[in-house]
Amino acid sequence: MADQGAPGLRAGRYQLFGRIAAGGMATVHFGLLRGDQGFSRVVAIKRMLPQLSGDPVFVTMFRDEAMVASRIKHPNVVPVLDVVAERAEAWLVMEYIRGVALSTLLQRTVERGERVPVPVAVAVVSGILSGLHAAHAARGPDGPSLGIVHRDVSPQNVLVDADGVARVVDFGIAKASSKLHITTEGELKGKVNYMAPEQFGGGQVDRRTDLFAVANVFWSMLAGRMLYGSEDPSQTVNNILRARPPSLRAQREDVSLELEKVIERGLAKQPDVRYPTAREFIEAIEAVISMPGTARSVGAWVERLAGDVLAKHDREVEGVERGEPASSTLAVEKTDGAVPLSADGTTTMSELPTQEIPSSLSLAPPEPGAQKGRGPRALVLFVAAGGAALLLLLVYASVTALRSAKSPAEVPSSGPTATEQAPAAAPPPIVATAEPSAVAVEVTPSSSSSAAAPASASAQAEQSVSASARPRAPSRGDNPSAVPGFIPARP
Structure with a gap:
């Protein structure tokens, strides 16, 4: 069960403890920095999923994040302290924030x-x-x-x-x-x-x-x-x-x-x-x-609304400092994707799951001669629960239609958000079959047709990944870049 939390795993000066949150590319854990003379410090560790650590694109993106964040020094940005690359492990070490x-x-x-x-x-x-x-x-x-x-x-x-x-x-x-x-x-x-x-x-x-x-x-x-x-x-x-x-x-x-x-x-x-x-x-x-x-x-507001979350983290930190985490994993609650509407027909923030494009979804046409199923670089999008596939196609159709308009005019709102209908543009035809956990869709922005081939993904698939086929199909149920203290409230 190491992938669930990997408590006790070590790399360099750091030891991994309970998982705070999980996403499509990484999990975030409590961690402990162990130095000389008995020095130690609780940190947060963002751990790239082991099955992605051999993919050069994901490894490069992970290194980029460390490089970019390390150049920003400000009290309103979570500091990145270190990067660890050891065997199949890639860790981003951050300051733990309560x-x-x-x-x-x-x-x-x-x-x-x-x-x-x-x-x-x-x-x-x-x-x-x-x-x-x-x-x-x-x-x-x-x-x-x-x-x-x-x-x-x-x-x-x-x-x-x-x-x-x-x-x-x-x-x-x-x-x-x-x-x-x-x-x-x-x-x-x-x-x-x-x-x-x-x-x-x-x-x-x-x-x-x-x-x-x-x-x-x-x-x-x-x-x-x-x-x-x-x-x-x-x-x-x-x-x-x-x-x-x-x-x-x-x-x-x-x-x-x-x-x-x-x-x-x-x-x-x-x-x-x-x-x-x-x-x-x-x-x-x-x-x-x-x-x-x-x-x-602001601090009093946080304590009043989420004191239970802070207390749970405090217990975990106490265990980490003793070398005995209070739990091997902190649960990350998920939404089922349903979007109930309020009585007035509007949607509140607690009711609407965030629509994400967690990694990168390409809207560019494929290269001439591209064939479906041609290997790891085929234009195939693995997306969880089918909903993200529909989102991609609808986004593509909307953008295509709006790009064809000379100038998208802003119109006054008569409800929560009122829009002027974009010029008609039918999305490319799509045929997709999938198991409940994942679906693969090949997107071909063509006026004639667009085929899709079914593809298998891990039962633990959690989030969509790059347009190039990748080793794992993660879902939008978890925050892909979860941070210390992020345990979503149940809507």
């Missing part, structure tokens, strides 16, 4: 019928922006800017600790000029609900892409529901590309008109209209908020 994912805090807020206090939301978002500004400004060893863009800013990738500090985590799919693995044209990376329009339309992705995602998170925190999320994945894409955000003040009266305008600028469809930098976004918020939340008030 905190909880923002997504869990938001879910629990909604479940209790509460609202995130405006000062608390302001403090959390300001922390996110401060961390991102440090990332955007990070430089390489020789001095030039690395041009880092996170590309996956979302509540799942923000950790809020018990001291009230928000930290950005997971630079696994970040864009940087010095990365060894380069995203190819047509690849989508990130969580669909928080993507910026240019990530779908082939536009330039830069720091302003991250600022759109932050504004999206900010709106969702204050409104108590996702801004663009929909039961229909293709509608989510259409909302992002074409819909005007509904009035935030209509959701809650204690949001000032000035703050609403600040958020709306961050949500502009055109990057040139948004704030040029994260620092300028912070300054705009500070100009309209006289009393932002303090670290103490």
Whole structure:
């Protein structure tokens, strides 16, 4: 059962203990650094799945994450301390943070019928922006800017600790000029609900892409529901590309008109209209908020909503320090993918599972002469439970249709998100057969036809992987880049 938690496994100066969370490429564990003279320190260890450690693409992506994160030094970014590569093991060692994912805090807020206090939301978002500004400004060893863009800013990738500090985590799919693995044209990376329009339309992705995602998170925190999320994945894409955000003040009266305008600028469809930098976004918020939340008030909010999670982690840490973990594995709860609607027909954040493109899904046409089933480099997408396959095809159809439009107009909202229907474009025909755990779909963006071949995957498949066939088909049920303190609340 080593793969479930691998307690006691050692590599270099580090020992692995109970698993905190699991995803498609890695698991995250409590760990212990053992030094000389009896020195020890609790850390968090992100462990690449052993079955992926022999794949050069995944290994390169893992190294890229370490390289990018190591260049960012800021209190609002979870620090990367070390990288271990030993035998078939690849570990990313991070500082252990006694905190909880923002997504869990938001879910629990909604479940209790509460609202995130405006000062608390302001403090959390300001922390996110401060961390991102440090990332955007990070430089390489020789001095030039690395041009880092996170590309996956979302509540799942923000950790809020018990001291009230928000930290950005997971630079696994970040864009940087010095990365060894380069995203190819047509690849989508990130969580669909928080993507910026240019990530779908082939536009330039830069720091302003991250600022759109932050504004999206900010709106969702204050409104108590996702801004663009929909039961229909293709509608989510259409909302992002074409819909005007509904009035935030209509959701809650204690949001000032000035703050609403600040958020709306961050949500502009055109990057040139948004704030040029994260620092300028912070300054705009500070100009309209006289009393932002303090670290103490944010910490109290975390303790009140997720004190049980923190207590569970505390018990585990005590066991790790004794060399006897309280449990070999900390359970990671999953959703079944169902999306119930509220009485008013809207979808709350606690009800809607995040739609993810966890690794990379290619929308680019295959090379001429590409044959299905031609081997490891065939254009085959392994996706869990069939839903992700449908998502990919619907996203492709939406993007294709919207690219054909001369200019996607923003239209006012008459509901949670109102959109102008994109020009008609039928998705490529698809034929897919699969076991309940996985399905393989070959995508051929052609006007004539597109075939799909069934493929087998491990029963423990957890998340979709790259367009090139990979050793394991992970699912979106778990967070692919789970971080210390992330135990999702049951919706």
